[in-house]
Amino acid sequence: xxxxxxxxxxxxxxxxxxxxxxxxxxxxxxxxxxxxxxxxxxxxxxxxxxxxxxxxxxxxxxxxxxxxxxxxxxxxxxxxxxxxxxxxxxxxxxxxxxxxxxxxxxxxxxxxxxxxxxxxxxxxxxxxxxxxxxxxxxxxxxxxxxxxxxxxxxxxxxxxxxxxxxxxxxxxxxxxxxxxxxxxxxxxxxxxxxxxxxxxxxxxxxxxxxxxxxxxxxxxxxxxxxxxxxxxxxxxxxxxxxxxxxxxxxxxxxxxxxxxxxxxxxxxxxxxxxxxxxxxxxxxxxxxxxxxxxxxxxxxxxxxxxxxxxxxxxx
Amino acid sequence: xxxxxxxxxxxxxxxxxxxxxxxxxxxxxxxxxxxxxxxxxxxxxxxxxxxxxxxxxxxxxxxxxxxxxxxxxxxxxxxxxxxxxxxxxxxxxxxxxxxxxxxxxxxxxxxxxxxxxxxxxxxxxxxxxxxxxxxxxxxxxxxxxxxxxxxxxxxxxxxxxxxxxxxxxxxxxxxxxxxxxxxxxxxxxxxxxxxxxxxxxxxxxxxxxxxxxxxxxxxxxxxxxxxxxxxxxxxxxxxxxxxxxxxxxxxxxxxxxxxxxxxxxxxxxxxxxxxxxxxx
Numbered sequence: 001x002x003x004x005x006x007x008x009x010x011x012x013x014x015x016x017x018x019x020x021x022x023x024x025x026x027x028x029x030x031x032x033x034x035x036x037x038x039x040x041x042x043x044x045x046x047x048x049x050x051x052x053x054x055x056x057x058x059x060x061x062x063x064x065x066x067x068x069x070x071x072x073x074x075x076x077x078x079x080x081x082x083x084x085x086x087x088x089x090x091x092x093x094x095x096x097x098x099x100x101x102x103x104x105x106x107x108x109x110x111x112x113x114x115x116x117x118x119x120x121x122x123x124x125x126x127x128x129x130x131x132x133x134x135x136x137x138x139x140x141x142x143x144x145x146x147x148x149x150x151x152x153x154x155x156x157x158x159x160x161x162x163x164x165x166x167x168x169x170x171x172x173x174x175x176x177x178x179x180x181x182x183x184x185x186x187x188x189x190x191x192x193x194x195x196x197x198x199x200x201x202x203x204x205x206x207x208x209x210x211x212x213x214x215x216x217x218x219x220x221x222x223x224x225x226x227x228x229x230x231x232x233x234x235x236x237x238x239x240x241x242x243x244x245x246x247x248x249x250x251x252x253x254x255x256x257x258x259x260x261x262x263x264x265x266x267x268x269x270x271x272x273x274x275x276x277x278x279x280x281x282x283x284x285x286x287x288x289x290x291x292x293x294x295x296x297x298x299x300x301x302x303x304x305x306x307x308x309x310x311x312x313x314x315x
Numbered sequence: 316x317x318x319x320x321x322x323x324x325x326x327x328x329x330x331x332x333x334x335x336x337x338x339x340x341x342x343x344x345x346x347x348x349x350x351x352x353x354x355x356x357x358x359x360x361x362x363x364x365x366x367x368x369x370x371x372x373x374x375x376x377x378x379x380x381x382x383x384x385x386x387x388x389x390x391x392x393x394x395x396x397x398x399x400x401x402x403x404x405x406x407x408x409x410x411x412x413x414x415x416x417x418x419x420x421x422x423x424x425x426x427x428x429x430x431x432x433x434x435x436x437x438x439x440x441x442x443x444x445x446x447x448x449x450x451x452x453x454x455x456x457x458x459x460x461x462x463x464x465x466x467x468x469x470x471x472x473x474x475x476x477x478x479x480x481x482x483x484x485x486x487x488x489x490x491x492x493x494x495x496x497x498x499x500x501x502x503x504x505x506x507x508x509x510x511x512x513x514x515x516x517x518x519x520x521x522x523x524x525x526x527x528x529x530x531x532x533x534x535x536x537x538x539x540x541x542x543x544x545x546x547x548x549x550x551x552x553x554x555x556x557x558x559x560x561x562x563x564x565x566x567x568x569x570x571x572x573x574x575x576x577x578x579x580x581x582x583x584x585x586x587x588x589x590x591x592x593x594x595x
Contacts, residue, residue: 003370010560015509025416026417027414027416028415028417029416029417031415032411032415032416032417032420035407035408035410035411035415036407036408036411036412036419036423038402038404038407038422039405039407039471040408040423040426040469041488042320042404042463042464042467043426043427043430043464043467043468044426045460045464046438046442046460046463046464047430047433047438047464050438050442050445051437051441051442052436053441053445054437054438054440054441056585057440057441057444064444065516070493096547100379108335111328112332112335113330115325115328115332116332118328119325119328119329122329124581125333126329126332126333127581127582127585128577128578128581129333129336129337130332130336131577131581131584131585132336132337132340132573132577133335133336133339134521134588135521135525135572135574135576135577136340136526136570136572136573137527137542137543137546137566137569137571138344138525138526138527138543139527139547139566140543140546140566140569141339141545141562143343143425143546143562143565144339144340144342144343144346144566147342147343147559147563148339148342150559153346153349153357153559154355155342155360155361160330168463186335188341189335189587190336191588194585194588194589195588195589196583197589198589202560207518207559212438217386224438224490240432243432244432246434249435249436249437249527249528250527250528250543251538253527253531260535265559266404266434266436266528267436267546268441268530269437269440270528271441272440273439273440273443273532274439274440274531274532278354278514279440279444281442282440283430283441285437285538286436286437286438286441289434289436289437289438290433290437291433292430293433297432311514
């Protein structure tokens with residue numbers, strides 16, 4: 001399959017020798033469009049098309065349990081969702097999880113990256129183990145931490161000095177959220193640290209040396225040299241992780257199933273659509289979820305002035 | 316003296332990283348060896364207590380379970396097919412992005428980026444509906460298609476970053492030296508591109524293997540249900556009374572392929588994860 005591309009590309013190039021440049025660029029254009037058409041179509045088929053359909057369905061009162069009663073109700077589903085305190089509570093949960101987990105991941109991930117950057121021996125062992133949480137299925141991570149926090153079969157209670165042995169972590173809201181965030185932070189910190197490590201590798205050693213010679217302390221070097229120079233890497237890592245954290249679903253599904261008010265906005269949407277077959281209101285929630293992700297992305301990009309094209313050195 | 320202190324700090328840091336990464340894994344392995352009775356009666360603590368061990372009993376139980384075995388087959392089959400197709404398509408697109416000038420390049424990259432950040436749950440409703448109309452609800456293709464769409468962005472970004480590094484002039488150099496175009500492609504370009512393609516394939520496989528949202532919403536029986544979904548449905552709905560040790564055994568089995576991939580391809584995975592995100 002790939003050989004065909006190369007040959008076609010060469011055909012395009014062969015032409016260049018004889019024909020004027022515009023011809024060449026036209027044929028290059030055509031070839032490129034042929035190559036990206038199928039992947040692009042597939043990406044849009046499963047995202048843009050269903051999203052438009054969700055937009056359409058969200059205007060109806062439509063339940064799969066009574067499909068014949070489907071009727072057009074305009075924006076009522078949105079009104080219902082946006083005036084329901086549950087929607088705002090779940091959005092609040094999601095935003096809280098996003099901010100807390102990303103903050104922890106950034107700090108711990110940066111510490112890990114510093115260690116990995118310095119370490120000379122056992123580099124392979126460290127990098128191999130750091131990939132394990134990244135690779136472990138989220139559901140498995142959720143189970144592992146749920147059982148770890150369990151008061152009948154876990155070990156967390158006996159290891160933590162400030163909680164009683166029979167403390168039930170999943171008995172109330174705050175401790176349940178801590179357990180959920182522990183699982184999320186454990187699994188995704190390695191990814192963060194690898195991104196930061198790559199950023200750290202771009203900070204020039206000469207500059208650090210110069211700062212050292214000039215008498216800068218460790219903290220000064222960190223704040224004045226290292227962090228400003230890896231700003232792009234940090235911002236990309238934060239953006240990716242924040243949007244990923246905003247979609248949190250697996251851990252909540254596995255660990256609490258939304259009990260004690262620990263639902264996220266993704267979980268609420270899932271429950272409406274798949275468990276209760278409410279496609280109308282479910283679609284409205286889908287649209288709102290999508291819009292809220294856009295808003296979050298926009299805020300992060302504006303707030304930190306992330307330039308993805310710059311970070312990727314893309315045209 | 317100062318150097319020694321720095322070294323001690325690094326060693327301590329390494330130890331912390333190892334504990335962070337491996338403790339929960341060790342815990343789930345330990346849990347998988349606790350006996351069912353011990354778990355039911357409550358057996359707090361990290362290791363199976365004396366007399367509370369189960370040997371391999373939980374593993375035999377899991378592997379004898381038809382639903383679980385079928386879910387392993389589903390997961391392997393679906394993930395491999397999705398990976399293969401996704402990487403082939405992404406290679407085409409990444410070649411165009413890295414090598415050719417064309418209008419709409421930015422559109423393709425932006426689309427990929429937006430999809431990479433798409434809230435997947437917002438799609439399950441409409442997809443659930445569409446797939447039932449099309450008759451691919453609860454089938455392998457019903458999962459392969461969304462997996463492909465959601466891994467394409469990752470694969471395209473990673474591959475185009477890799478492809479941009481390839482010294483393509485070498486192809487012409489080989490041809491000048493008398494190689495046919497096929498030989499030049501086969502002997503020069505393929506070996507240079509292969510590591511990138513392989514890395515993209517591993518990352519794609521990780522995504523497909525890890526997916527949970529599509530796995531639970533677009534399947535209804537073991538016919539197509541992948542491992543993460545099967546694990547969560549193992550014991551019904553109550554998240555607070557599960558056969559912990561059997562479930563842990565299943566979780567360990569589901570994690571083995573990932574650990575094997577990580578052990579063998581650590582370098583490639585690290586390169587791939589960072590190539591797409593930090594430097595073009």
